[in-house]
Amino acid sequence: MENMKFDKNTFGKRLRTMLSVDFRRMFTMPFLYIMVGICLVMPILILVMTTMMDGSVSVNPQTGAETVIEGFDNVWQIIGTVSNDSTASTEAVAMDMSITAMCNINMLYFIIAVLVCVFVSADFRSGYAKNLFTVRAKKSDYIISKTLVCFVGGTMMILAFLIGAMLGGAISGLPFEMIGFGTGELVMCILSKVVLVSVFVPIYLLMSVIAKQKSWMSILLSMMVGMFLFMMIPMLTPLNATIMNVVLCLLGGVLLSVGMGAISQLTLKKKDIL
Numbered sequence: 001m002e003n004m005k006f007d008k009n010t011f012g013k014r015l016r017t018m019l020s021v022d023f024r025r026m027f028t029m030p031f032l033y034i035m036v037g038i039c040l041v042m043p044i045l046i047l048v049m050t051t052m053m054d055g056s057v058s059v060n061p062q063t064g065a066e067t068v069i070e071g072f073d074n075v076w077q078i079i080g081t082v083s084n085d086s087t088a089s090t091e092a093v094a095m096d097m098s099i100t101a102m103c104n105i106n107m108l109y110f111i112i113a114v115l116v117c118v119f120v121s122a123d124f125r126s127g128y129a130k131n132l133f134t135v136r137a138k139k140s141d142y143i144i145s146k147t148l149v150c151f152v153g154g155t156m157m158i159l160a161f162l163i164g165a166m167l168g169g170a171i172s173g174l175p176f177e178m179i180g181f182g183t184g185e186l187v188m189c190i191l192s193k194v195v196l197v198s199v200f201v202p203i204y205l206l207m208s209v210i211a212k213q214k215s216w217m218s219i220l221l222s223m224m225v226g227m228f229l230f231m232m233i234p235m236l237t238p239l240n241a242t243i244m245n246v247v248l249c250l251l252g253g254v255l256l257s258v259g260m261g262a263i264s265q266l267t268l269k270k271k272d273i274l
Contacts, residue, residue, distance in 0.1 A: 014138060018145040026119065026149050032156075035115050039108060039160040043078055046103045047168035075169030075176050076239055078104045079162070080189055082180035083238035105161050105193065106233045112154040112197060113204045113222035119153070120146060120208035121215035139268040143261045146205055147198075154197035162190065181240035188241040195246055196237055198253025200226060202260035209264045 026032055050071035072078060123129040133139065169176060178186065204222040211218035236249055 011141070014141050015144060018137070018141045019148065022145045022149040023152075026153055029119065029122075031118055032115065032153055035111065035153075036156050036160045039111065039157040040164040042107075043105075043161055043164035044168035044171060047072060047075070047078060047165070047172045047174060050103070051172040051174060072174060074179070075165060075174045076178065076181075076186070078165050078168075079186075080105070080193075080237055080239040080241075081234055082240050083235065105158070105165070106230070108154075108157055108161055109196070109200050109230070109233065110223060110226055112150075112157060112200060113207075113226060114219055115153050115157070116150045116201060116204040117208045117211075117215050117218040117222060119150065120205060121211065121213050121218055124213040125215075133268075139265050140261075142268070143205065143209075143264045147201055147257055147261060150201045150205065151198050154201060155194050158190075158194050158197065178239075181238075185240045185242065188243060188246055189237055189239050192237040192241050192245040192249045195249040195253060196233065199229070199249065199256050202253075202256045202264075203229075206260045206264045206267070209267050 053071060123132075129142075132142065168174075181189075203225055204218075207221040207225065208215075208218040211221060236245060236252075238245070
């Protein structure tokens with residue numbers, strides 16, 4: 001009799017199977033499309049409303065101090081700012097609390113936390129994670145698959161915001177002129193913002209693994225940790241970005257994916273999956 005040969009359950013096959021399941025679960029989850037829709041509508045509302053409010057004056061009833069509300073000068077300001085080599089300018093950007101500095105694409109790195117936390121917590125809440133690990137599925141495969149799938153979901157949200165910004169600019173009548181940067185640098189800026197998602201996703205995934213089925217706790221933890229990195233976003237992804245910005249974001253994403261992924265895997269091994 002010929003010896004029967006069985007296909008080895010290699011890492012590649014396990015990961016492809018896990019990715020197939022996770023992508024199917026992600027793209028059949030209505031919450032994903034709700035989040036993408038919010039990211040599409042958000043810049044339209046921001047650009048239209050700030051354009052309408054531009055130049056209006058608000059008065060503090062207690063001190064009588066007047067504040068002039070300044071809107072966006074062009075559409076690209078909702079995507080990022082042009083970096084400056086001076087230390088003073090860098091600090092000023094980090095401390096800027098104006099509407100244009102706060103209401104921009106950088107908000108998405110917090111909103112992505114909601115998507116990741118809800119998606120992962122659903123695994124523990126539904127019993128999917130318990131059943132998965134009961135059949136001896138590799139926890140490392142689970143972490144890698146979730147990181148990649150959530151990165152794709154976050155990228156969809158970034159791209160939806162960009163489309164919304166173009167529509168919002170056209171509706172509000174804001175100019176699309178590029179001041180201090182060119183088309184190539186804008187492409188690098190957008191690419192670096194997409195790659196930067198890989199820096200935040202491993203953090204949010206770890207918080208989700210720690211909180212398990214408690215999505216509210218994982219979101220809270222993710223927001224708290226994300227605040228430490230938030231001020232770095234404008235400096236890492238300026239409008240006049242170069243390939244170096246993309247490489248730095250990529251290196252950060254790889255390092256955090258490996259480091260946080262290892263901690264997430266260890267957490268899954270130590271904690272009871274219930």
